[in-house]
Amino acid sequence: MIKRDYEIAARRPLDLEYGGGGFITAVDGKSFSINNENEEVRQHLQGYALRWRSLIEQSGKYFYFLPHSIKNPMWGEPKRLLFDHNEGDVIATTQNGLQLHCDDHGLAMRLVVGSDPKRRKAFETVKNGERTALSAGLIMHGSQFVDVDDVRVKMVRAATLQEVSLVHSGACRSAFCGLIEADDASSLEEDAKSLRILSEGSAQKLRQALADLMEAVRNDRH
Numbered sequence: 001m002i003k004r005d006y007e008i009a010a011r012r013p014l015d016l017e018y019g020g021g022g023f024i025t026a027v028d029g030k031s032f033s034i035n036n037e038n039e040e041v042r043q044h045l046q047g048y049a050l051r052w053r054s055l056i057e058q059s060g061k062y063f064y065f066l067p068h069s070i071k072n073p074m075w076g077e078p079k080r081l082l083f084d085h086n087e088g089d090v091i092a093t094t095q096n097g098l099q100l101h102c103d104d105h106g107l108a109m110r111l112v113v114g115s116d117p118k119r120r121k122a123f124e125t126v127k128n129g130e131r132t133a134l135s136a137g138l139i140m141h142g143s144q145f146v147d148v149d150d151v152r153v154k155m156v157r158a159a160t161l162q163e164v165s166l167v168h169s170g171a172c173r174s175a176f177c178g179l180i181e182a183d184d185a186s187s188l189e190e191d192a193k194s195l196r197i198l199s200e201g202s203a204q205k206l207r208q209a210l211a212d213l214m215e216a217v218r219n220d221r222h
Contacts (some may be wrong), residue, residue: 041113041123044185046197047177049134049164051106054174055153063143063154070107070138073100073161081111082165083122085137091122091166100164103192106175109134109164110188122166126177130168134177137163 052067073079074094081098083089092098092111097119099110113119125131142158166177178200180191191197 040115041120042182043123043179044113044182045109045111045122045126045166045177046180046185046188046191046200047109047134048106048175048197049100049109049136051174052104054106061154062148062151063156065156065159067104068102069142069156069159070102070161073102073107079161080163081109081122082163083131084167085135085163085165091118092116098164099188100161101188101192103189105192105198107136107161107164108188108192108197109177110185110191112182123179125166126179131166132177133167133169134175135165135167136161137165 050065050070052069053064055062055064078093078095079098079100080093081091083091094100097112097114097116099112101108111119111122113123122131138159138161140156140159143154143156146153146155180200185191186194186196
């Protein structure tokens with residue numbers, strides 16, 4: 001097996017960890033539900049698996065990926081979406097529903113769920129808040145180090161993407177996975193260009209922060 005330089009939230013003894021939180025359980029006040037196991041899910045999973053220039057720290061080492069350090073993620077060998085970096089637990093690939101796109105903000109991802117059982121399982125884990133982060137497995141090809149306030153930081157200039165994983169949490173909170181209504185969605189590229197992906201992720205983070213605050217207040221009262 002090839003050792004990946006960059007693998008997030010897998011809790012393996014590899015170099016890097018990166019991912020984040022944030023998820024969407026409703027759009028315009030409409031919650032998501034599944035009434036029949038064979039019924040097509042009318043939502044997509046969507047988010048950012050990596051954000052450029054987001055400082056990552058693991059085991060006392062710091063690093064970040066420069067803009068467009070990954071190029072043309074849909075080209076070449078099929079990329080996979082996994083549960084928790086488990087090579088034996090493939091949700092989908094770029095040949096059957098997984099879409100990837102690099103823009104000025106990072107690596108965007110969309111999964112068309114439909115009625116596929118494995119993708120429905122992924123949908124449910126995002127819907128119920130079990131997994132709301134994305135992370136990626138990559139091989140690095142070019143990097144250099146800079147000193148920032150006496151801290152050694154690795155800048156990754158080029159990397160080859162091998163897989164994206166749906167995970168519980170990760171080191172970088174700016175990466176996330178949420179849900180969008182399929183009927184309201186434009187293409188992944190258009191949603192990224194219009195900043196819709198980022199704005200929905202930010203809105204969910206705000207809602208989650210408010211929910212956490214309310215929970216803390218309730219706990220204090222008890």
